[in-house]
Amino acid sequence: MSGIPWELVLAIIGVLVPIAAFLWEFAVVGRKRLGYRVQMDTTPTDVSPAHAGAWRRLERESGERLVDPSFALLRIENVASAPITESDYSAPANTEVGLWARFPGRRVTGVVVTELSDPALGRYFADDAPGLGMRDTQEGAVTVGIVELPKVKLNPGAHYKVLVVLERAGDNDLQFPEPEVVGTVSGGGDGKILKTKGQTGTPRWVVALVCFLLMIGLAEPFLFEVTGDDPAPLDCASGELTVVGSTAFRSVLREAGESYRDSCPEAEIELRLDNSHQGLRALDESGERGVLAFSDGPKGDRMPALVPRPVALLLFTVVIHPDTGVHDLTSAELREVFAGEISNWRELGGNDLPVRIVDREAASGTRATFEERVLGGVKEPGENTEDCVSAPRGEVARCRRDGTDELLGAVAQTPGAIGYAELKAAQGRGEVQLVRVDGQAASAKAAEAGAYPFWQTEYAYTRGVPAADSLPMSFLRFLTNQRGADIIRSHGNTPCQDLRNPVTCRPEPAP
Template identity: 25%
Template structure:
């Protein structure tokens, strides 16, 4: 009888230890969260946000996540106004936005790719050539070794973080030529280039597909291998922006995004 009691105590202790170990091994972001999280912002960050959302809600079935993409600047303004708790951004915060209490948490990196129509013979450009095209100094493809045809430059609108980054990186303090046609979404730029054999545009690397040709920049081709090795001249950070330090569901989502599980998701189309 004493032996049976001793055996029962040992089983109880073993069970307690097993439960303790199981609980300690459970990730913090696997807790039973509930509620709705609205995320606005960048069209560039949107594909990554959707991928992260799938992983996050799988671990937190009580949470609903809504994702919209009016553009980086538009999303940041929504955070400032208290309309949404967080937004994706493909540009860094401006000094005035930081002063207003906004906080940007880096979640990944992405390349910016210059694209042309599939039939275009041009295989690559220098950064200086891209600059001159968007400043209106180079206006015909024959100046670059291509066909005798006008260059139709496509770009993003001013609500876009991609617009801000492209201008800062390629144009510096100068403004793009008034002939550059502006679009509200990466997908719309790609579509415009697909439809016009004389067009050139720029998009986030996650939007690059066989419908357009990605150009090498300074001899570096826009390939996943080059992106992963940071062997490409136009790579930018991506952020989630919150009003103050992230809290609640925003913090849980951002914590998941920068965790090992989140970085594994980002590796598919982005760079952690």
């Protein structure tokens, strides 16, 4: 299906359908067509005898008064695109009659032509002209008045009107069947004369055609979506890309990589996310242009060959084991806890449980952010181990984990444990409790107002400036377009373009 040029197919349909509809309506079916209208058919049954006037004196030539007289005004017209000649009428060649107007339940007592669109038509209705006449016929028990109309030559749009005087026949009800005009002409469809109406708006076939073309336009994107084997590659690049660095940004990069590959199947993206520092070092030492490194925070003065680009504002949170009974800690209390000055949670109003600290390795960007923004630049003291429970006499137990998920797992499994992690990842772990800092829960609004301190700018780094059509640059553009920005938002982070100052990508309170 992908080899079919659907854009061209739909464009051709959009052109051919109106042309075919026009030709069908005016050149095939409607090339020659007669129509008639019943513009008046009335019986003055409510006229008071005292005011009937001349109406009361309507009578036959014999002087006998008409029985329940009525009037009917018929309009006969050429509603097609070609002239109708005398030879087009399908009536027998030996008669001048071309059409018949029928009035069931009534007799015809008089006929007069009241209007001609062209005075030249008058020759068909002169006193000595054959074809115009009237008679009555019996069809079973019903009397039918007949008006015979001549084979009139009518150019497109031409018409004439016939006024018919009638009376009730027999004991029929005054609610007579509607008059009809019968006859056929050759050269258009079935040739039958059509009952028409005054056209005051857009013809129905034109409305139907417009609706069809509108449906084509609305269906076009859907057809491209369901019939194409591959999505349309917008700003796609091919090749291989290795993404290294921050584990805090792992969930965003995993989903973004899958979404990019869905749109650009010739791209291969591999994630090797250990921590921010190792990712930067791997990029710096690789010397390759097919590597992207993501870091929680700027690299500083080191590795001058690496070029930064801010991508998003990340929120982090302090997490704690639920059994501690602690929900809110000030920045000063957190400094005391991570400095090892508080050994039991009851010292802070919590439960009688020993404090056990789970932190990240020294090269972690999340740890660097925690030390900078929450601990006020104070480094976490001492070396830590893999053991989160045991501690030397008089010291607080301290253990290290290499990634965000590993840290959250250790806090969840260790009574009295406290640590820190990327917000969205922590929210997905119901076994840990999120701690308010200085009374503020982690939120973009609180960070923007300057009330919540635990945040960091996520940077993407390249070695030098890759070519604009390279896979690293294409993937970076994807992260900043609508789809990439939506993925960033869905993981609880804020794209730089959503902030007050997208260039610095930092929270800035409103002036």
